[in-house]
Amino acid sequence: MFHPGGQGPLWDLAEDLAKDLAEDSASVRLIEATLGAGKPVTLVCHAPGMLRHARAPGGKPLVAGRDVTGFTDTGAAAVGLTGVVPVLVEDALKRNGGRFTKAGDWEPCVVADGLPITGQNPASSGPPAERHLARLAHG
Numbered sequence: 001m002f003h004p005g006g007q008g009p010l011w012d013l014a015e016d017l018a019k020d021l022a023e024d025s026a027s028v029r030l031i032e033a034t035l036g037a038g039k040p041v042t043l044v045c046h047a048p049g050m051l052r053h054a055r056a057p058g059g060k061p062l063v064a065g066r067d068v069t070g071f072t073d074t075g076a077a078a079v080g081l082t083g084v085v086p087v088l089v090e091d092a093l094k095r096n097g098g099r100f101t102k103a104g105d106w107e108p109c110v111v112a113d114g115l116p117i118t119g120q121n122p123a124s125s126g127p128p129a130e131r132h133l134a135r136l137a138h139g
Helices: 008-012 025-036 047-053 073-078 089-095 126-138
Strands: 041-044 110-112 116-119
Touching: 025 041, 025 047, 041 047, 041 126, 047 089, 047 116, 073 089, 110 126, 116 126
Parallel strands: 041 116
Antiparallel strands: 110 116
């Protein structure tokens, strides 16, 4: 499963504001099932925000204690999105216990911790895709 970036996942897959749902449960179940089957899940840019409600077996947040990345709070501020997007990716991942790693706002950064692979921004699209394909080929 590969989720490209852009702000769309924050609304389309991660949060249904009109219905006041905490998360698109089908997306969360799919992420959890894919990882549970031993397959990689790769999310880039804003898409790692989808992980904020995903759970590991046992119920703790999937990102708790894991190294992750995604669109940074400073990147959101730089493009005027802080008050626009429904969730700041960096904040959400940290709140759920993720160890957030980042490079400069427009520099590539890819983090793989187990099967989840995350990329920080559009400059981080190619390397996570390559890691994803490599994991599928070897696993």
